[in-house]
Amino acid sequence: MTVGPGLDGVVGEASVAEARSTSKPKARTSKAKKRSSKKRRRRRGRAKSSGHKVGKSKLRTAPLERPSGELWVFSENLQEEVKVQLYAEDGEFDDAALASLDHEFRCKRTKEERAVDPRLYEMLSRIQDEFGGKRIHLVSGFRFQRNEGSRHYHASAMDIRIPGVSIRKLRAFAETLDGGGMGIGLYPRSNFVHVDFRAPGEPSYRWIDYSGPGGKSRGKGRSRRAKRRKSPNT
Numbered sequence: 001m002t003v004g005p006g007l008d009g010v011v012g013e014a015s016v017a018e019a020r021s022t023s024k025p026k027a028r029t030s031k032a033k034k035r036s037s038k039k040r041r042r043r044r045g046r047a048k049s050s051g052h053k054v055g056k057s058k059l060r061t062a063p064l065e066r067p068s069g070e071l072w073v074f075s076e077n078l079q080e081e082v083k084v085q086l087y088a089e090d091g092e093f094d095d096a097a098l099a100s101l102d103h104e105f106r107c108k109r110t111k112e113e114r115a116v117d118p119r120l121y122e123m124l125s126r127i128q129d130e131f132g133g134k135r136i137h138l139v140s141g142f143r144f145q146r147n148e149g150s151r152h153y154h155a156s157a158m159d160i161r162i163p164g165v166s167i168r169k170l171r172a173f174a175e176t177l178d179g180g181g182m183g184i185g186l187y188p189r190s191n192f193v194h195v196d197f198r199a200p201g202e203p204s205y206r207w208i209d210y211s212g213p214g215g216k217s218r219g220k221g222r223s224r225r226a227k228r229r230k231s232p233n234t
């Protein structure tokens with residue numbers, strides 16, 4: 001399998017653990033302090049991404065309420081917006097609404113479309129309900145680039161932001177919705193939150209990725225990235 005740039009949630013737990021282990025209780029001279037903070041900075045600089053599995057005790061246990069079904073989504077790449085009601089009158093998904101959302105979520109590069117996991121749309125509606133019905137910006141939906149590890153490739157992930165809402169608030173709310181099997185990643189430099197449904201049977205996962213737009217600045221080389229693909233991925 002080849003691993004290209006632009007993947008979400010490639011993890012580097014080791015570097016974070018390393019960074020943590022640098023604090024020592026004993027007093028230090030200012031010179032030593034200086035040196036160690038420099039070291040810490042360097043190490044932190046290297047840790048472009050870190051993540052962890054989520055234990056069951058931290059997941060939602062209460063059943064999810066049904067969202068309003070209202071969806072107003074603007075695709076930044078396509079410069080298109082869609083405003084639909086997700087549910088038909090009989091309470092089932094409205095096929096036309098799903099179709100227009102799938103179209104909105106299409107791959108920006110190839111224009112390929114997929115039937116996106118509708119649970120993602122329900123999550124999107126819950127998020128929209130929570131933040132006052134504000135229009136949600138879609139940064140990336142389905143991505144037609146062969147990468148079995150990316151939930152985007154499986155039409156089961158979205159990168160989103162809401163103008164006027166901090167991504168940390170957005171992430172915090174998204175996390176309350178996870179009853180198991182969701183991946184949620186924070187991208188502070190690119191300013192979006194990634195939300196996905198994992199492959200069946202995979203545990204929930206959380207991460208922060210400090211790589212910038214384009215996602216090419218994560219780690220130095222292919223080999224390190226390739227190694228990390230063993231971790232739960234996006």
Ligand SMILES: [Zn+2]
Pocket residue numbers: 008140152157158159194195234
């Ligand atoms: Zn993503």
